Amino acid sequence: MRKLNPTLFLICAIAVVGIGFGVENEYYLGVATLMMINALNAAAFNILLGYTGIISMGQAAFFGIGAYIGAIVSVKLGLHPMFAVIIAPAVAFAIAWVVGYPVLKLHGHYLAMATLGFGMIIYIFMNEFDFITGGPSGFMGIGNFSLFGLELDTEKAFYIFMSGFFLLSIFLYEIFDKSFLHYKLKFIKNSESACRSYGINVIRTKLMVFSTVAAITALNGVFYTYYTHFISPVSFSFTYSIGLLCMAIVGGLGYISGGIIGAITLGFIPEVFATFEDFEMIIYGGLLAIVVMFFPGGIAGTLKKLVKKNA
């Protein structure tokens, strides 16, 4: 198999360490923390769409499931956050398996619509089942995340924890990218029939990928909950799923770095265009159109082409 390429890991490590040491402003640390959560979700989404060709418009639901389990564990059950870290991915994995079994037999627009429907069901559930979810008002008073007895009660502490998890995840993504799993998923994306005729169980593999990505997204949802200390259904609406799609496409489909680059690029938009808050989706859409028309490989794909050309 291919050798590991440490470039992405090193760039990310330098960036997060640099921010950790150089930035004291809590707001900016918060922006960086949320960017890391989104980057991990977008990179996972990229494995679904960019590698395997599964277009899921319901990723916000899994993010929400993780977040709400985190909130329930903290507020209603008063348990240690590590319970949420274990339960949320397991529940999301199981739900994704059950939902994915019929849904992943669909392709293209039909699959997008089916997953969108799933996302809407979960969104309605979050709003209507207020005795579990707190309804539209959501959950308040979510405690701090703690690890080995160490409570992450400041922005800086959570940032350091999230940085460690972010770098570990990037390392694991890189191992995945250079392993045979990368090829297997791209073969499935290219031709399911050819894969089946070569003995690959396509449905099982797609289910495994869909469920694993759901589990990763739910785990990030748990961290999001303990970071923001407040959640409501608005954060897990269809807009978030579209956001992930934009991040993956703008960053570059089929590249692990694509999700990360996309999350950072789109993460800056609300900061730079803070005064145009209501027009955020228009800016997203415009950027998406430009990338699709002029840079089909996204930022990562274009950079790779340039490097190859100059090599």
Add this chain to the structure above:
Amino acid sequence: MLSINNIGVSFGGVRALNEVTFETPESGITALIGPNGAGKTTLFNAITGFVDPTDGNVSFDGENITGNVPENVFMHGISRTFQNLNIIPELTLRQNMYLGFIGKEKPSALKTITGMNRGYWKSAEERIDECMEFVNVTDYAEMTPDSIPYGVLKNFELARAILSKPKMLLLDEPAAGLNLTEKENLAEMVQKIYSKGVSILMVEHDMQFISSLAEYVVCLNFGEVIGKGTYQEVRENKEVLRAYLGDDD
């Protein structure tokens, strides 16, 4: 080796195959011919599990494989290629070869990630080298398909199809789109694979290509077998001539 017994396939009201029966020799190259829409690819799909036959059965090496999913048919030792190339543009030929290996040998994801099954990948690399060498595509191994001639890519598909050491190879229009030299080269490769004991069943339109290879020919028209036998016998079969050339009047 491969026995097709009264196979019928219907798509709604359309009868694509009707009582198709023939048997391929224990070891040999069999060609499946017929005009467009005769049902050749549908028969391939019925054999390899992509389409469920409405009637009849398919047996391979004495075992009934009717209704098996494609993954299981492959495990029985039947490998196939498709009319279109299934090659990922951004991967090199060597990387594209893995498709032919991982489905049969099923590597462990955990062991691969932790570096515990280096032996597995070493044997995979050796087998890949061996197969690429066998069909003369080694020089292109590290190149991506966009810079490789079409004829070489067709040979590459053969290399990938024999990676799993199949007993039988099903080739769907292997010579389509090739020039004369490339066809001759491909015929040589098919012959070479057959000489290693792999039976071959191929759908093909090019009669010259078929005459140079096939010992046994089956002709389909409108989903039914209208002639079978040696190339010469089928060539002289009046019904086959009528299907291809039409009636005199």
